[in-house]
Every structure is written in structure tokens, then in C-alpha cells.
């Protein structure tokens with residue numbers, strides 16, 4: 001019992017700290033959902049809401065069978081009705097246009113309804129094929145140009161941000177309120193290793209978060225990665241590090257979990273809106289663009305999209321990587337200086 | 343080595359207007375179990391956390407195992423075992439995982455199995471910490487302090503809130519540790535605990551040491567080993583002059599007499615006092631010492 005023990009029985013502390021982080025995460029079902037489930041649910045919902053629809057045919061009422069034959073086509077549903085019924089159908093929105101036999105052929109429609117103007121154009125083209133324009137229509141639905149292609153990189157960026165902020169910021173403050181931080185610094189534990197365990201955990205998590213979202217995007221929506229996969233992983237890592245730093249920063253002095261939750265939301269909410277997760281930052285006025293560009297989530301999203309959609313290489317995303325590196329360095333430096341261990 | 347395990351001089355800690363520790367001198371010898379006994383708010387935790395290097399004193403000097411905080415932190419931390427008054431170990435780690443984590447911070451220490459046996463938690467090794475009872479959690483906290491095989495063990499109110507059986511189990515752990523010749527500094531507001539475990543006790547009140555000695559010495563300072571408490575319709579003033587009576591102290595509803603020889607004092611008391619409505623006797627305890635010194639009870 002009092003025999004001094006050799007190093008043989010000593011577990012490695014960095015490994016034990018990291019293991020503890022992973023165990024504590026995977027034993028918390030709520031945390032698992034918010035990290036992995038929530039982005040998936042969100043991408044399903046948004047993917048369905050903004051899916052590329054087949055063009056809907058227009059509905060046109062006609063009063064003669066002869067017109068009906070000439071109009072019927074892929075994009076036009078023809079309803080053969082008498083004059084009164086046709087008027088009613090137009091008024092109640094069941095059809096967009098009524099075509100009355102001529103001569104001259106008469107179009108009845110409400111010009112303020114875009115569908116009606118479309119129906120008129122389609123009817124016109126069908127009735128006067130010789131006047132067809134000398135252009136060719138080309139539908140744009142190939143991968144890379146759809147909303148879901150824009151959305152998936154944004155969701156990856158958002159997931160990296162929120163799991164970093166909550167997974168470090170909230171967890172550290174909870175340890176402080178439970179006096180666990182104090183208990184740990186009462187041991188010879190290396191503070192650097194303690195912080196590294198969080199960084200390592202976040203990096204390991206990327207190898208779960210990324211494949212889940214990427215695989216999901218590929219399987220369900222055929223969202224691919226145009227550029228290099230290693231580069232995509234590197235960009236995600238840079239993002240994870242900068243949000244690890246910010247998570248540590250918001251946690252460095254907060255004394256209770258309400259405070260840190262408030263701080264986390266304060267940091268994240270503006271970026272949810274302004275960093276191009278759900279819609280392009282280009283929608284904001286030019287005057288604020290320089291500010292948006294230095295937000296870490298903007299940089300991360302832009303870099304992710306450049307690699308995933310445009311297939312860009314390292315050089316093209318240099319400025320974004322620079323922003324992420326600067327945020328990482330600054331946040332860790334300040335956090336370590338002001339961190340409250342007790 | 344004759345140097346003290348812990349020595350502090352003129353220790354002061356102020357929080358704004360509040361003076362938590364008010365010029366405190368202590369010397370804990372190697373191999374003894376030293377107790378800080380005092381009511382809530384006396385400054386025990388503040389003192390101990392300063393000695394543990396977890397809090398900075400406003401003034402005063404501290405020496406632990408011949409070393410100083412801020413200068414020798416690394417070496418010191420390797421040799422201390424600490425159980426804070428309040429720590430919530432990770433709830434969703436098992437007993438064994440928690441111990442292994444703490445073990446990993448120390449260069450030398452004990453095997454996990456050995457420590458589990460020591461605190462009788464072997465059959466709980468795979469239980470999540472959140473599933474443990476209060477007493478088991480507390481024993482785990484002490485186990486985390488013992489896993490380094492420390493030279494000096496700090497225990498801040500190790501048994502507060504525990505049932506008598508859990509308390510006794512923890513006492514056995516502390517006595518076992520002491521039997522190895524190691525040093526313990528513990529705080530408590532249970533006088534039975536101080537009497538049972540401690541070689542020497544410092545009674546603390548309002549940030550000061552108001553009495554110091556072995557439990558026997560402190561009790562002997564009352565002048566008698568028995569205490570007679572009584573209430574009566576009329577209580578004469580001169581009871582302390584009766585044969586065998588060494589001291590008297592009025593309380594809210596009667597009087598407490600310190601008595602040397604119960605068989606001599608009791609008949610004399612009963613003869614002198616008319617209309618006794620309540621009478622009880624007990625062995626003098628550290629509680630009586632505290633009441634004698636401050637006029638208040640330890641647990642109020």
C-alpha cells in the first residue's frame with residue numbers, strides 16, 4: 001500500500017483529459033443532438049423548402065376544341081369550357097388565361113398576375129410557332145448552382161461555430177461553477193494540457209461532423225466537393241480552432257452558465273444572420289462588407305464555398321485563412337491572459 | 343526532518359469590508375492530524391485554501407512542507423492531496439475513470455485498485471459518479487486526494503451532511519492514512535469528529551485561533567470532565583463555589599456547570615437548588631470549550 005509506484009502505472013494525462021472530454025460528450029444525449037442531429041434536420045427542412053421544382057404547367061381555358069388541340073403541350077394544360085364557365089375559372093384562379101376563338105383570337109387575363117402573363121406568352125408561342133425566337137432555353141439545375149449547394153457549406157460553417165462555442169465555452173464555465181476547475185488546479189495538472197484536450201476534442205469532432213454533413217449532402221441532394229477534400233478538412237480545422245479560441249474567450253471569466261450563454265449568443269447571433277449561412281452576404285450594403293469579411297464565420301463560409309463549389313485552391317482562399325488564423329491567435333492570447341482558474 | 347508540515351504566520355484575508363481571516367498563526371507538525379474546529383463562517387475554508395495555494399492572502403506568510411507558494415508550486419502540488427469543501431466531480435464519468443484522470447496528473451502515486459479498496463468503492467468502480475450516494479461521493483472525493491499517495495492531506499469539512507455511518511467510514515479512511523505516518527489537516531464543525539480524529543485542534547472563531555491544544559487539554563482547560571445542565575424555578579448565584587464544581591455559565595433557559603467529581607458535586611447541587619425542572623449531565627466536549635470561550639454554540 002505504501003510502496004512508491006513507478007511511472008508504469010501512470011496513465012498519460014493529456015490522453016486521460018481528452019478521453020474524459022469525449023466520454024462526457026457522448027454520454028450527454030442532448031449535446032449529441034445539437035451537434036450532429038440539428039444541422040441534419042435543418043438541412044433536410046431547408047433542402048425540401050427550397051428544392052428545385054419541375055416547372056408547373058399553366059392552366060388555360062378555351063372555348064373551342066380546335067384551339068384546344070393547337071394549344072395543348074408539355075407546359076400547357078387545356079381546359080375546354082363554355083364562355084361562362086371559363087370566366088368563372090379565370091376569376092377564381094383555376095386558370096390563368098382564357099383564349100377565345102377569333103378572328104381575332106382574344107386573350108382574357110389579369111396582367112398583374114405573373115402566372116397569367118406567363119400563360120399568355122406560352123399561348124402566344126403555341127399559336128404562332130413561326131414567330132418563335134431564335135434562342136434556346138437551357139435550364140439551370142446542375143449541381144453547384146442550386147440553393148442547397150449554397151446551403152450545405154453554410155451549415156457546415158454554422159455547425160463548426162456553434163459546437164465550438166458551446167462545446168468549449170459552456171463546458172468550461174460549467175466546470176468553474178461546479179468548482180471542478182479549482183479542484184483540477186489543486187493538482188499538478190498542466191493547464192496547457194487541459195486546454196489542449198479541448199482543442200484536440202474539437203479537431204476529432206470535425207472528423208465526425210464533416211463526414212456526416214458532407215455524406216448527407218451527397219446522398220440526399222447530390223452536393224459534391226468540387227475542390228480538394230484535404231483542403232476542405234484544413235479549412236474546417238482552421239475554423240474549428242478560431243471558434244475554440246472564441247469559446248475559451250467567452251468562458252475565460254464568466255462565473256455562471258447564464259452569463260456565458262448570453263455571451264455565446266451575443267457572439268453567434270450576428271454571424272448567423274450576417275455571415276452568409278442562409279443567404280449571401282452580398283445582400284448587405286457595400287458599406288458594411290469590409291466588416292462582414294473579417295467575421296470568422298464569414299471567412300469560414302466563404303472559404304468552404306470556394307473549395308466546395310468553385311473548386312478553389314489554397315491561394316484563392318488566403319485572405320479567409322488569414323482571418324481565421326488571426327482570430328485564433330488573438331482569442332487564445334487574450335483568453336489565456338484573463339482566464340480565471342479558481 | 344523536524345520542520346513543520348504547515349506553518350503560517352499573521353495570516354490575513356480581507357474581502358472588502360469582511361475580514362475572513364484575521365491574523366492567524368498555525369503550525370501543523372509532521373505526522374499529526376490537525377483539526378480546525380469552528381462554526382460556519384469562522385474562516386476555515388479561506389484559511390485552508392490559502393494553505394493549499396488556491397487563494398492569495400492579503401497579508402502573512404505561508405510555508406508548506408518547507409516550501410512556498412508561487413515559488414515551488416510544481417513540486418508542492420505533487421505532494422499534496424486536496425479535497426475541497428465543495429467539488430462536483432464529472433457526473434457522467436465512472437468512479438474508476440475519475441480516479442484514473444486524477445492519477446494521471448501525478449508522477450508518483452497509488453494504483454487505482456488500491457485506492458478503491460481504501461475507500462471501499464471497489465464494487466462501485468463502474469458506476470457513474472452521479473449514481474453514488476452522498477457518502478460514496480465524498481469518499482470518491484477523498485480517493486481523488488489519496489490517489490497521489492500524498493505527504494499532506496487537506497480535508498475541508500469531509501463529513502458535513504453525511505449520515506453517521508458514512509461519517510464513520512470516512513473517519514476510518516483518515517485514521518488509516520494517519521497510521522502511515524502522514525499528515526492531515528482537516529476542518530470541521532463537528533466536535534465529535536475533531537475529538538475522534540485529531541491529535542491537536544485549533545478552535546477558530548471570526549478568523550482567529552481562540553484555543554489550541556489536544557482535545558484532552560482543551561477539555562481539561564474547563565477544569566472538569568463533566569457538565570451538568572440544569573434549569574430550576576430559582577437558580578442561586580453561588581453555584582460555582584459548591585464542592586466539585588469548577589465553573590458555571592448561564593444559558594438562555596438555565597445554567598451549565600463544569601464539574602470535576604460528579605459523585606461529589608451532584609448531591610451538593612441538588613441540595614442547594616430547589617424546584618429543579620430539568621437536569622442532565624454529559625462528558626465535557628470541545629463543544630463545551632467553544633461555548634465556554636464564545637458564549638455561542640458551534641452549530642447555530
Ligand SMILES: Nc1ncnc2c1ncn2[C@@H]1O[C@H](COP(=O)(O)OP(=O)(O)O)[C@@H](O)[C@H]1O
Pocket residue numbers: 357360361362380381382383384385386387388389
Ligand atoms: N470570495 C469571498 N468573497 C467575500 N466574502 C467571502 C468570500 N469567501 C468567504 N467569504 C467570507 O469570509 C468568511 C469566512 O468564510 P469561510 O472561510 O468560508 O468560513 P468557514 O469555512 O469557516 O465556514 C465568511 O464571512 C464568508 O462570508
Ligand SMILES: [Mg+2]
Pocket residue numbers: 383386387388427498499
Ligand atoms: Mg467552509
